[in-house]
Amino acid sequence: MRFIGEPHHDGSALYVSDQEPVVGSRVTLWLRAPLAAGVTGVHVRTVHDGEPRYAEAAPDPSRRDVGGYGGTDVWWRAEITAVNPVTPYRFLLHSGGGQAWLTAAGLVTHDVTDAGDFRLVCHQAPPSWMSDAVVYQIFPDRFDRSGLMPDPPDWALPRDWDRDPVIPSGPGTSEQFYGGDLDGIAQRLDHIQGLGADTVYLTPIFPARSNHRYNASTFEHVDPLLGGDEALHRLSGALHARGMRLLGDITTNHCGDTHEWFTAAVSDVNAVEREMFSFDPDTGDYESWWGVKTLPKLNWGSELVRSSMRAVLKKWLGPLDGWRVDVANMTGRRGAEDRTHEVAAMLRAELGPDAAFIAEHNHDASSDLDRDGWHGTMNYGGFTRPVWTWLRGPELDLDHFLGVPGGVPARDGLATLATFRSFASHMSWRSLVHSWQLLDSHDSPRIRTVTGSRERHLLALGLQATLPGTPMVFAGSEFGLTGVNGEHSRTPMPWNRPADQDLATLAAYRELLGLRRAEPALRHGGLRWLHADADCLVFARETYEESILVCVRRAPGAPLHLGVRALGVYNAEDGDVLPGDGPSLRVWRLTR
Secondary structure, three states: OEOOOOOEOOOOOOOEOOOOOOOOOEEEEEEEEEHHHOEEEEEEEEEEOOEEEEEEOEEOHHHHHOOOOOOOEEEEEEEEEOOOOEEEEEEEEEEOOEEEEEEOOEEEOOOOOHHHOEEEEOOOOOOHHHHHOOEEEEOHHHOOOOOOOOOOOOOOEEOOOOOOOOOOOOOOOOOEEOOOOHHHHHOOHHHHHHOOOOEEEEOOOOOEOOOOOOOEOOOOOOOHHHOHHHHHHHHHHHHHHOOOEEEEEEOOOEOOOOOHHHHHHHHOOOOHHHHHEOEOOOOOOEOEHHHOOOOEEEOOOOHHHHHHHHHHHHHOEOOEOEEEEOOHHHOOEEOOEEOHHHHHHHHHHHHOOOOEEEEEEOOOOHHHOOOOOOOEEEEHHHHHHHHHHHHOOOOOOOOEEOOEEOOOOOOOHHHHHHHHHHHHHOOOHHHHHHOEEEOOOOOOOOHHHHHOOHHHHHHHHHHHHHOOOEEEEEOOHHHOOOOOOOOOOOOOOOOOOHHHOOHHHHHHHHHHHHHHHHOHHHHHOEEEEEEEEOOEEEEEEEOOOEEEEEEEEOOOOOOEEOOHHHHOOOEEOOOOEEOOOOOEEEEEEEEO
């Protein structure tokens, strides 16, 4: 499958003049059509107040000769108006062969629904710092201790940091206690920053009767086992002094059954907190997350829930620079009630323009994005899953695939690319680039276990470092740690276990994430797919000034003759033939 000769558009600054439009803005769009495509005319179709409108595009001579494109492409230019908070648009292409549509889902010669249209989004833009971020996820109990093992609480099963392996499932999994704390994180900031990360994301830090702390007993103070409020301020201050940021983790869907709101609600049927939960009037039973009674579900129809949670999220801004929201897809949803979009928009507005607000979804998040709420999602569906299927190891034996029964299927590069493009086409470019692209997390198997080798692990890392979106690294994957499920993946960091430190993998993380930090095109450039086959994916990340060409091979194949002129550049530092050796990751900077 070849893509070089296809017309192209995406939502990046190379193709859209205003990255932060407001309702009523006039926005210039460009479509890039190689001469070989034979495009003779272009119209832009926008949807205004639910009704399609057409604007004719014209060739832009300033783009034809500027920047080294050298006449290999025709750049069609049109102006449209952002009439609605989200204005969909697509391109109608005319040629000697007839008509074709170009949407975010790709080029087709048949009519398609509007679901894959490009989108101009006029809602308040995410904080500017988010587009450059590399996020590092930490499970606090397993990262580092600042001193001796603290006295364990009464619910805990004490474990030795370097001698006791994590129990992967069954009794005791949520009670395992290794004693990591926030000051322990603060003493490892050189390591985090040395990877290229500039944003630390902590899983929950509020008191709870578990190591994961998603069953919080209060949102009013930090767990003393982690060092309390003072330790949070110390960590935040140390990060901010380095120009780094800190994100928290909040459960807007539920709290713990020991939470002060819930204990008040169950102790007195007339308590004002009673309305914060959903009780059966006949049995007194209450709604909980997946029927887990330690996690009572919050009732977002309650004004007390709304005011209380707004206060919680805002209280911690300052030490925190934003939030990742646990099970955001379930927040405000219960039976016939669906308040999710309303709640997300309300909470984001409360946080203000400078705080990040990222939603957890482990499947399709597109219906919850671009609605003035979440800035992006944890992109399991559109990134993690396709990477796993393409680069999974031959001996991998998991019983499910991020919740999907049947394990991780083996798929080729064409299916992988189809998944990338399908998910990306159902959200705006803005939501895509602000979503977290993760290889693994505290809720999944480790990428080293999935790939089965350093070689394929680093190919996955190459995709994470070079594709659009925000890389999110789960602490420990840079050492090649393994894990068959989320709990098993929460291995204590191997600071004092040299045998568990894959230093070649660590060096690759530093190099590839450092490359992303160094190259503006990898953070802000558009995405143009150039080639795909079963074992090879080739794409370019482009700004007006430069292109970064990336070739990822999982197996050897024939050399690819892409041609510098076909890429619209004057000079490729290493020539215009991509070698067929593999598995391999190759990155070229193409100058104009």
